Amino acid sequence: xxxxxxxxxxxxxxxxxxxxxxxxxxxxxxxxxxxxxxxxxxxxxxxxxxxxxxxxxxxxxxxxxxxxxxxxxxxxxxxxxxxxxxxxxxxxxxxxxxxxxxxxxxxxxxxxxxxxxxxxxxxxxxxxxxxxxxxxxxxxxxxxxxxxxxxxxxxxxxxxxxxxxxxxxxxxxxxxxxxxxxxxxxxxxxxxxxxxxxxxxxxxxxxxxxxxxxxxxxxxxxxxxxxxxxxxxxxxxxxxxxxxxxxxxxxxxxxxxxxxxxxxxxxxxxxxxxxxxxxxxxxxxxxxxxxxxxxxxxxxxxxxxxxxxxx
Numbered sequence: 678x679x680x681x682x683x684x685x686x687x688x689x690x691x692x693x694x695x696x697x698x699x700x701x702x703x704x705x706x707x708x709x710x711x712x713x714x715x716x717x718x719x720x721x722x723x724x725x726x727x728x729x730x731x732x733x734x735x736x737x738x739x740x741x742x743x744x745x746x747x748x749x750x751x752x753x754x755x756x757x758x759x760x761x762x763x764x765x766x767x768x769x770x771x772x773x774x775x776x777x778x779x780x781x782x783x784x785x786x787x788x789x790x791x792x793x794x795x796x797x798x799x800x801x802x803x804x805x806x807x808x809x810x811x812x813x814x815x816x817x818x819x820x821x822x823x824x825x826x827x828x829x830x831x832x833x834x835x836x837x838x839x840x841x842x843x844x845x846x847x848x849x850x851x852x853x854x855x856x857x858x859x860x861x862x863x864x865x866x867x868x869x870x871x872x873x874x875x876x877x878x879x880x881x882x883x884x885x886x887x888x889x890x891x892x893x894x895x896x897x898x899x900x901x902x903x904x905x906x907x908x909x910x911x912x913x914x915x916x917x918x919x920x921x922x923x924x925x926x927x928x929x930x931x932x933x934x935x936x937x938x939x940x941x942x943x944x945x946x947x948x949x950x951x952x953x954x955x956x957x958x959x960x961x962x963x964x965x966x967x968x969x970x971x972x973x974x975x976x977x978x979x980x981x982x983x984x985x986x987x988x
Contacts, residue, residue: 686928686958687935689750690715694781694934695772697759697821700724701736702893703840704785706923707930708741711781712750714931719772720745721757723788730788736894759786759817762824769824779828781934784868785840786817789861790895799856807857814861818868826876833880836939837872838930841865841887844969845946851977866946873944882939885946888926889968890919915982919971925949925960932956964988 689711696708700722708720722738723730738754745752755771757764772779792806792813799807818839829835842862843853853859865885872883890896892907900910900917910917926949933939933952950967952958959965966988975983 686710686714686931686956688715689931689935692716692780692934693719693772693776693778694783695719695721695768695779695825696783696785697721697757697817697825698784698786698788698840699741700730700738701734701741702895703888703891703923703926704783705736705741705744706925706927707783707785707840708752708927709744709748710924710927710931711934712745712748712752714935715750716781716931716934717751717753717776718742718745719753719755719768721755721759721768723756723758725754725756732788732791734894759821760812762820765820765824769828772825773828778831779825779835780832781836781838781930782821782825782829783838783840783930784818784821784865786821787814787840789813789858793855793858795854797855802855802857807855810857810861815864818865822868822872826872830876830879830881835876835879835881836934837869837876837881837883838933839865839869839872839883839885841885841946843887844948844951845885847969847972869946870944877943880940882943884933884942884944886926886929886933886948886952887946887969888923888929888949889921889966889971890917891926892920892922896920911982916971916976918982918984919966919968919975919987921949921966921968922961925953925966928958928960929953929956932958960988 698704699708699720720741742752742754789810869883869885902910929949929952953965971987
């Protein structure tokens with residue numbers, strides 16, 4: 678992973694962040710970009726060099742922490758299953774002991790890609806997998822907020838970012854793959870709204886943030902490409918032209934974390950493409966993909982794939 682910083686993003690030296698669910702994908706990209714801005718970043722996940730989650734993927738939280746440090750920050754890997762309250766409590770206690778506070782909480786816990794079944798109605802979807810999705814995508818976020826927010830409200834200006842898939846405007850009018858997936862991703866949007874209300878008296882801010890079509894490790898593997906030759910995937914998936922690297926949403930988070938006026942976003946649903954225009958950062962290739970506008974104006978409109986004017 679490349680980890681060059683973006684000159685439009687503020688210095689985050691002295692900031693303490695936790696990226697919950699940072700083993701790979703958006704979580705890793707966010708952690709590394711926070712590190713590139715100078716932050717101390719705790720990264721959690723279930724896959725370590727000693728053991729793997731049911732994903733059986735090679736990426737580990739230790740690697741993520743090393744990338745954070747190599748980028749210019751301080752990366753600290755803490756193995757944790759965010760569905761186990763005792764483990765999350767221990768995580769909070771460790772951050773409290775070592776730092777005494779938390780400035781930024783990025784709640785990116787997920788792990789459900791292999792559990793939901795595209796376009797299957799609820800009565801045909803595997804029930805155990807569906808209920809597991811709800812636990813992974815909703816319950817884990819609630820547990821994390823319960824134990825970590827006491828650290829975040831110790832100082833005014835704390836920031837919570839709830840990671841989801843889709844903006845509120847898009848999800849309100851579009852079916853999101855399955856009953857369970859739709860419930861999870863829309864629940865996360867509502868979490869940000871609720872937390873905005875609860876954090877406001879403490880001068881804290883909560884937002885929901887979505888990347889666009891993410892070139893995660895799993896997505897690249899699915900298309901048989903790498904970050905260097907990802908455009909080869911356009912032969913089979915032309916609309917992949919609007920895709921973005923995990924660093925792009927990472928820079929969105931770093932921009933929010935460095936914005937003294939971030940409270941103006943409190944409770945809102947945001948996207949990486951939207952924030953790139955607001956803050957002036959780019960993806961690693963210098964472009965500014967605007968996936969959610971593209972999906973409405975090009976993909977859903979039945980137009981040929983063409984990212985001109987959208988990146």
